[in-house]
Amino acid sequence: MIRIVVVDDHPVVRDGLRGMLDGQPDLVVVGEAENGRVALDVVARESPDVVLMDLRMPVLDGVGAIERLSATCPAIRVLVLTTYDEDHEIIRAVEAGATGCLLKDAPRDVLFDAVRSAARGEPVLAPKLTAKLLGRLRGPRPESLTDREVEVLGLVARGLTNRAIGRELAISEATVxxxxxxxxxxxxVDDRTAAVTVALERGLLRLKRR
Structure with missing residues (x-):
C-alpha cells in the first residue's frame, strides 16, 4: 500500500484528491495539510511514501517545503501537483528535490500512475511540461539584462510603482x-514578481541591504 499525504491550501481540492486516491486498492491518503509548514509536521508524523504538493500556498510555499523535506526525509518522494505551468516554478521545485510534476487537469489514471511511479523513485513530468522545458533548454541562451533593466527590476523589488521608478531614475513612465x-x-516571464524572482535566481539581480 502506497501511503500519501496531500498538501494544498484549498479544502475542496484536498477532499477531491482523497476521494480519488482512496478509491484505488493500492493507494491510501494518510494525512492532509493546508500549507508547507503544516505539511512538515504531518509528514513527520505519518511517514508517507509520497507527498502530493501544491506550489503556491501561504505560510510556507511548496518549494520551501520540498527543500526542507529533501533535507530531513530524503526517502520520501514529492510529486508536485499544480495549476500553473510556469517554467521557473517547475525548475525550482525539481531543483529543490521534487520527483516530478503534474498539472491539476491531468486525467485521474495519469495521476494514479504518477503516484505509483513516484513511489518507486521514478521521475514523473507531465507531457506538456516536458515539451516546454525541453524547448527552453534547447532554445537560444537568454540575453543578459542591460544595466538599466537591472536598475528597474531592483526598484520593482523594493515595491516601487512604474511612476515612482520613473521619478527615481529621471525617465518617463513609458520608458520604465x-x-x-x-x-x-x-x-x-509575464509579470513583475516573476521577473524579480527569476533575475534573483539567475544571479542577474542582487538586492542591496538598506
Missing amino acids: KTHLVHAFTKLD
Whole structure:
C-alpha cells in the first residue's frame, strides 16, 4: 500500500484528491495539510511514501517545503501537483528535490500512475511540461539584462510603482514600461514578481541591504 499525504491550501481540492486516491486498492491518503509548514509536521508524523504538493500556498510555499523535506526525509518522494505551468516554478521545485510534476487537469489514471511511479523513485513530468522545458533548454541562451533593466527590476523589488521608478531614475513612465517588457522577454516571464524572482535566481539581480 502506497501511503500519501496531500498538501494544498484549498479544502475542496484536498477532499477531491482523497476521494480519488482512496478509491484505488493500492493507494491510501494518510494525512492532509493546508500549507508547507503544516505539511512538515504531518509528514513527520505519518511517514508517507509520497507527498502530493501544491506550489503556491501561504505560510510556507511548496518549494520551501520540498527543500526542507529533501533535507530531513530524503526517502520520501514529492510529486508536485499544480495549476500553473510556469517554467521557473517547475525548475525550482525539481531543483529543490521534487520527483516530478503534474498539472491539476491531468486525467485521474495519469495521476494514479504518477503516484505509483513516484513511489518507486521514478521521475514523473507531465507531457506538456516536458515539451516546454525541453524547448527552453534547447532554445537560444537568454540575453543578459542591460544595466538599466537591472536598475528597474531592483526598484520593482523594493515595491516601487512604474511612476515612482520613473521619478527615481529621471525617465518617463513609458520608458520604465519598455524596460520591463524587454526584461520580461529576456527572462521568459509575464509579470513583475516573476521577473524579480527569476533575475534573483539567475544571479542577474542582487538586492542591496538598506
